[in-house]
Amino acid sequence: MSVDTKLQFDREYITNLSKDANEPEWFLNSRISSLELVGTKELPKPDKTKIEKWNFTQFSQHKFAPVEGELPEVIKGLIPNDKADQNVLAERNGKLVFAQLSETLKTQGVIFTDFATALKEHSDLVEKYFMKEAVSQDENQLTAMHAALLNGGTFIYVPKNVEVEIPLQAVFSVSGNTGLFNHVLIVADENSSVTYVENYVSEDNEPAVANVIAEVYALQGASVSFGAVDNFSTGVTTYVVRRGHAERDAKILWALGQFNDGNTVSENKTFLVGDGSFTDKKTVSVGTGEQRQNFTSHVVHYGKHSEGLMLTHGVMKDSASSIFNGISKIEHGASKSNGEQTERVLMLSEKARGDANPILLIDEDDVTAGHAASVGRIDPLQMFYLMSRGISKKEAERLVIHGFLAPVVKEMPVEAVKTRLIEVIERKVN
Secondary structure, three states, rough: OOOOOOOOOHHHHHHHHHHHHHHHHHHHHHHHHHHHHOOOOOOOOOOOOOOOOOOOOOOEEEOOOOOOOOHHHHHHHHOOOOOOEEEEEEOOOOOOEEEEEHHHHHHHOOOEEHHHHHHHHEEEEHHOOOOOOOHHHHHOOOHHHHHHHOOOEEEEEEEEOOOOOOOOEEEEEOOOOOOEEEHHHHHHHEOOOOEEEEEEEEEEOOOEEEEEEEEEEHHOOOOOOEEEEEEEEOOOOEEEEEEEEEEEOOOOEEEEEEEOOOOOOEEEEEEEEOOOOOEOOOEEEEEOOOOOEEEEEEEEEEOOOEEEEEEEEEEEOOEEEEEEEEEEEEEOOOOEEEEEEEEEEEOOOOOEEEEEEEEEEOOOOOOOOEEEEOOOOOOOOHHHHHHHHHOOOOHHHHHHHHHHHHHHOOOOHHHHHHHHHHHHHHHHOO
């Protein structure tokens, strides 16, 4: 049985949504033009994964949801206890419920706010970058839907030569039968640096839709470390796109923990447009139950002497199935560039499935590139050795999983992500 992909919102709904939020005219026009694209575009076509029957459109809550009472424990647990010097933002179903930015960063001109506020107070700056280079509304049905129904997210701007030493942290939670269309936009101006960490969590196991897009713009000489832990529950169907645009001598570092329990399509893509630009993407994932997942990592080299590194480790349990695609594309003219990638998948049961697909697309001679991939089951000798020492089968499996993921986890450039990953891995394993 197929899922009805007809959008349940019309032009009048979109117009009222925008006007009720006091959004600028250009953003209303963007919503309407995107809505018109939804009916003309097809769903994305992730390699070897059929998503036509997945639920991307059926939900009951969409508008910025009113929130009453104290923060739920799932959010409290992700906000630092000592918030004196912390920069934190939290949203529930697209509604801002907590925000704090240090006075030091405010005086330096750093902007860290929810997307709705950014549209009101920094409209020109948001318009300059919103879905311009890294991602566009007309790519497919889901990107168009995202631009039409956007109802949450955050905006970050770091001025020239400003170094943000304390990470900016965001927590996004969903509850009920919600449609979350979250947009994260980060702009690091010339020679600036910033670390951003986000957590996506569920407060219950109600069916929901998460359509998430993040854009990172690192201007000349800038450095952005982007950490994320995705941890939606079984009932949430997730489409997440994270894109980076790195100019001359800029760096974008990705540290991603992808631990959703429901069906997921995830794409991470970095455009190395400037000479000397650099990206390093590290990902860990654990699949459980009967979920289906598709992960694509993609680096496109345009600049000379650009370098793109990708490292992915995934563990599949139960009847879970995941596709891991790695693509290094070196365009003509990107001489002296280097593209390296590694994908490794461990399957823990007879019904689990994992597929690693490294791809090199090289249109320039004077470059270096390489890839490695492995897919296999847990080594019975490892299990035998551990169990012969009096360790239970469950505990032995746990140790093997942690050992398999450790080479990636320990290399994560963001300490907060590393700590959170260990917590979530432990929960998934048990």
